[in-house]
Amino acid sequence: MSNAKKLGLWTLVMLTFVPTFGFGNITTNAVALGPAAIPSWLLVSLLFFFPLSIMIAELASKNQDKEGGLYTWIESALGPKWAFIGTWSYFVANLFYLQMVFARIPVSVSWAIFGENRFNDQNAYLLPYLSIILAIILTYVATKGVKKFSKLADFGGKFTLAATIIFIVFAFIGLLIGKPSATQFTVDNTIPKFDTSYFATFSWLLFAVAGAEVAGTYIKDVDDPQRTFPKAVLIATILIALAYVVGSIAVCLVISPEALQEANLKNAGYVVYKTLAENFGINGKIVVQIYAAILTITSIAAYIVWIESPIRAMFAEVPEGTFPKFLTEKDENGTLKKALWTQCAIVIIMIAVPLLGLNSIDAFFRLLTDLSALSLVVPYIILIAAYISFRLKNQDVPFKFFKSNTTAMIFSWIALILSIAGFFGAGLDYISGAESSKEALIQIIKTYGGPVILIILGYIITFLTKAVNKNIEKTETM
Template identity: 80%
Template sequence: MSNAKKLGLWTLVMLTFVPTFGFGNITSNAVYLGPAAIPSWLLVSLLYFFPLSIMIAELASANQDKEGGLYTWIESVIGPKWAFIGTWSYFVANLFYLQMVFARIPVATSWAIFGENRFNDQNAHLLPYLSIVIAIILTYIATTGVKKFSKLSDFGGKFTLAATVIFIVFAIVGYFAGTPSATQFTAENTIPKFDSAYFATFSWLLFAVAGAEVAGTYIKDVDNPEKTFPKAVLIATVFIAIAYVIGSVAVSLVASPEVLEQENLKNAGYVVYKILAENWGINGKIVVQIYALIFTITSIAAYIVWIESPIRAMFAEVPEGTFPKFLTEKSEDGTLKKALWAQCALVVVMIAVPLLGLNSIDAFFKLLADLSALSLVIPYVVLIGAYIVFKLRGTKAPFTFFKSNAGAMTFAWIAMVLSIAGFFGAGLDYVLGSETTKDAVVSIVKTYGGPIILILLGYVLTYFTKLANKKSGDIHLNS
């Protein structure tokens, strides 16, 4: 394959930026944390996001001839068992994420067409049906291959970045031009209060910035991957970190936490654009419609990446016989079409079951969703552990950011501690929200034990797959 057909630097930057950055994360945490969100995003970026992205860049450069992303980075250092645990947890968490997010596209489209959310009340019942249709359409696009849908990410990502920069510039210039800040900044509300409520919210911030790993599954499609992939990851990381930190300042200048709290959080990202436009004497409805159109395109691109990338990570490089053959069959360009449609079918079932009134099955899926809540944390703990072993062995990668192992190990252990603390902190909301001791115990088991239970379910699936293969004579298992 010629270099002309491969992914370039900026396409890869946008493939990382689009599924990772979300303007809604800024507005929602402006409500949860107020001005304290600003130093919180800064701490998360410096102590977690940058180190994690650097680890990904180094491990990816050492495995540039493989397309498994997260799986191959872990497997190459600490073996297939840990690679399976990390990637299966990642896949499961993403599966339940997909179930929830497809409804956001009709809402964004409504803002783009009408300048308002028409799915708030009487039309809300349409969202599950629209979500099913969207899941099928986006899965089909994902099956066409990364070189095609990456163009959508490239287009949408650049416009999203531009829209975010314009918002920040106009908010800050407006403030210095005389528009008073909508939020009063004081030492009391800007310096985080390190209590349980803050710790729970801060923990989720850690995983809001994670996402640099999604582009790793496309490294074989990258032009000059040894240099291009690490550079793209670091550029995207800088863009995302700056957007979150300075974007939080800009949102605070435009709208107070109290104003945003009055809006449904899914509407807050649009409302701040409307307020900013009106502060400048511009038609707020038109500005919101333009932003919503950009956001719709970007959301479509982001969800396609989240549909496709975890499938590659889970099924592209696993040993033969781990899963049924149809899940690991690849087309010529490496796309796992049958696995994508299997995922789509499962997501559609999860969306459709509540509509059918099948209470027992619905309760089962809700239980699985509860069990998967913190599964997203496991892959990063395992990945950081793999990187620490990678450095302890003195392995040399084509791309190395840290000049000394001491610096690399320091940041790796900080990220590891934050990941583990984040695991327990992110579950506090579920536990503290319990009304009785019994409810608290059940929440603890489901929240903190859930990822372990789902990992065991993954092993059960592989066990029966290997057993079936052994009986059919497709492969010979080693004891």
């Protein structure tokens, strides 16, 4: 493959930026935390997202000749057992995430066309059907390979970044020309209150910035990966951190947390742009339509990345015989088409079951969704542990950001402690809403035991696969 056909620096930056940054994360946490979201984003960016991105860049530079991403990075430091646990947890969490995200695209299309959300209570029944159609279409696009849609991610990412910058600039211009801030900033509402409610919300902030690992599965498609990949991760990290921190300030200037709550979380991101435009006497409907059109393009690119990347991470580098052979078969471009269509089929079943009125099966899938809620936390804990092991072995790598092992260990242990605290903190939301001690116990088992149960399920699948393969080999030798 010639260098002309490979991914360049800014395309890789956008492949990281697009699935990681979401303006909706800013508005959601502005509702939950108000001005306290600003220092919270800063803490998360400096103490979790930045070191995590550095870890990924260093581990990727060590394994630049492989394409497994998360699996390869963990396996190189901790071995195949932990690599399997980390990647399987990541894959399962993504599977249930995809079940929910396809419904967001029709909503953004509605805002782009009509300037409002037409999928209200009367039309909401259409979303599952549209989600199934989108799952099939976007999976088909994903099977065409990363380079086919990398231009879309590049285009959408740059426009999203531009839209965010424009929003921030005009929010501050409004303040400079005398428009009052919609939110009153005080010491009391800006400094976080470190109570149970804040800790639960802060835990989810950690994983709102997760996503730097997504681009790692495409490292073999990168032009000059030794230099390009680490640089792209660092640039994307800085852009994402700045967008979240400064974007949160801008949102608070334009609209109060109370007004955002009235807008409904599903519509909050659109309402903020509409409010900003109207503050300057501009037609808010047209502005929100332009923003929604950009968001639609970006969302499509982001979901294609999320469809394809975990598949590569899970099945591209696992030892032969770990999973059924059809799941690990690649085409000439390294795309796992059969695994992608298998994933699509599972997601469609999960979307369709409620439509069929099969209450018992629907309850089963809802249980699985609950069990998978914190599965995304597990791979980051294992990845950070892998990096700590990697640095303690003092392995030579083409790219080493932390020249001092002491500095690397300080940042790594802070990120590890935050990840573990995030795992337990995120579950507080589920448990605090329990109406009885029995219900609380059930929630604890589902929330914290869920990832363990799903990991055991993964091992059962691999055990059965190996048993079947062994029987086939015996039959062939007879």
